[in-house]
Amino acid sequence: MAKYLMLKHYRGAPEAVNNVPMDQWAPEELSAHIQYMNDFAARLEQSGEYIDSQALAPEGEWVRFDGKGLPPVTDGPFPETKDLIAGWMIIDVDNHARALELAGELSAAPGAGGEPLHEWLELRPFLSDSPQRTE
Amino acid sequence: MLRDLVPQVLSALIHRGADFAAAEDAVQEALLEAIRRWPHEPPNDAKGWLTAVAWNKFLDAARSDTARRRREDTVHAEPCAPPAPASDDTLQLYLLCAHPALSSSSAVALTLRAVGGLTTGQIAQAYLVPERTMAQRISRAKRKLVGARFTDPGGVATVLKVLYLIFNEGYSGDVDLVAEAIRLTRQVARHANHPEVLGLLALMLLTAARRPARATPDGSLIPLVDQDRTAWDSELIDEGTTVLQHALAREQLGEYQAQAAIAALHADAPTTQETDWTQIVEWYDELVSITHSPVARLNRALALGHAKSPEAGLAELRALPDSLPRHAAAAAYLQERRGDLAEAARLYAQAAIRASNLAERNYLMHQASRLNTCLD
Structure with a gap:
């Protein structure tokens, strides 16, 4: 088994094919999209491949240590150019091919006009705990 | 209910000389044992059973602790504890x-x-x-x-x-x-014996009464104004209203009683239009004077939007910092009631981006999309 992170971006990813802002979709298109996402997660739970998913708020800030006894330094809000993660889903699958297949399905979630978004998702393998055995 | 006995059992152990932390662990273990054994051997005296088992768990733990640390413990010296006093x-x-x-x-x-x-x-x-x-x-x-x-x-x-x-x-x-x-x-x-305890209980009952109407089967939020009020739980409403009346009769107003009073006025109204918004605004005045909370002021602005006019509500909102949670959502709602659909749609989309949970974000995005569809 191998764990993968599927990352969704608010910005920073290449533009989706069906790229219409969400507030311009018809209400039933929004509902269909939300339903698709819920069904997708439920299906992966059923198949035993689902680990976790979370959504992130679009705002945030940079933070770093500024020396002993000093409060951390912050910098924000993020500039318009920053790559911005919207959320993720973690899956545990047999192999890379299955991870690709699932990421493809998630990217096909319906958007404006009921057409697939063709949204670009970032697929990242986890570093595994146990070293691979070589023979 | 088994868990209703927990505070009494815990206090019985403490009265016998156990410290809080050890007594709490022992009660937790006794509960787990009760869950395992009671289905096959239901006890005659549930509280007595739990107390005896928890006390034994406590003694076992104290003994092994003592043995490990090789020192005497007062508990070790007096394993036969006196019966628990009746005080609770x-x-x-x-x-x-x-x-x-x-x-x-x-x-x-x-x-x-x-x-x-x-x-x-x-x-x-x-x-x-x-x-x-x-x-x-x-x-x-x-x-x-x-x-x-x-x-x-x-x-x-x-x-x-x-x-x-x-x-x-x-x-x-x-x-x-x-x-x-x-x-x-x-x-x-x-x-x-405190009216705010009753106030909180009333608030919980009146809020919980709306649960069956608060979401669609797929989990989408339905706001108060759009809820099917026939789905509200009338038993909870009756109980909540009675509890609230007992609390208010004591004439020591507090924030929970004020919030419960607002919930009771909503519960009492068959529709949004027939709601006594004037009284709701008055209760918000009480709540604001008790808590000075900007969130209470924001809700007051919404109520004023109904009691007086959307413009009056919007004027109130402008006096509040727009960084407040739900500020944009409240403004959107009042703009729509005023008839400025384009501004309402813009504000709903902005509110969706700032929403702090997914269900709220989806709801607000839906409002933006609904209005934009009307405008097209």
Whole structure:
């Protein structure tokens, strides 16, 4: 088994094919999209491949240590150019091919006009705990 | 209910000389044993059974502790404890679990376990944290309470705050934290003679009454104004209203009673149009003067939008910082009522981006999309 992170971006990813802002979709298109996402997660739970998913708020800030006894330094809000993660889903699958297949399905979630978004998702393998055995 | 006995059993152990932390562990173990054994061998005297088993667990733990540390313990010297006194320290236990020295997340966890009788696993699941993290949170909280005197309370207000947090912030798992918060608040109401306890109980009952109408089957939010009021639980409304009347009769107004009064006015109205918005605004005035909370002022602005005019509500909103949660959503709602659909759509989309949870974001995005579709 191998764990993968599927990352969704608010910005920073290449533009989706069906790229219409969400507030311009018809209400039933929004509902269909939300339903698709819920069904997708439920299906992966059923198949035993689902680990976790979370959504992130679009705002945030940079933070770093500024020396002993000093409060951390912050910098924000993020500039318009920053790559911005919207959320993720973690899956545990047999192999890379299955991870690709699932990421493809998630990217096909319906958007404006009921057409697939063709949204670009970032697929990242986890570093595994146990070293691979070589023979 | 088995878990209703937990505070009494816990206080019985403490009266026999066990310290709070060890007694709490022993009661938790006795509960787990009860869950295992009672289905096959139901006890004649549930409280007596739990107390005896918990006391034995406590003695076992104290003995092995003593042996490990190779020193004498007073407990070791007197294994035959006197029977538990009849006095019931339930309220003191609640006060201890809500001790001001604890962070609110620790107080919530400790309350659910020590007086609620939930397992660490159930609490962890409800708040979506790993079980080990929750176990640490609870044992750290108990360590913090060492030396805190059993009879040194932080006041009933701290207990109410913790119970309200449990009511509002349950997430998932197989435990219904709304029902659990109501059960615990009822228990506190039996032991504390304070109108705000009744106020909180009334608020919980009246809010819980709307639960069947608050979401569609797929989990989408339905706001108060759009809810099917025939789906509201009329038994909970009746009980909540009665409890509130008892509280208000004491003439010591507090924030929970004021909020419950607002909930009762909504519960009493067959539709949004027939709601007594003028009285609701007056109750918000009371609430604002008690709490000075900007969130209460924001809700007052919305009520004023109904009682007087959307413009009046918007004027109130402009006096509040737009960084307030739900500020854009409230402005959007009032703009739509005013008839400025384009501005309302823009504000709904902005509110969706700022929403702090997914269900709210989806709802607000839907409003933006609905209005944009009308405008096209």
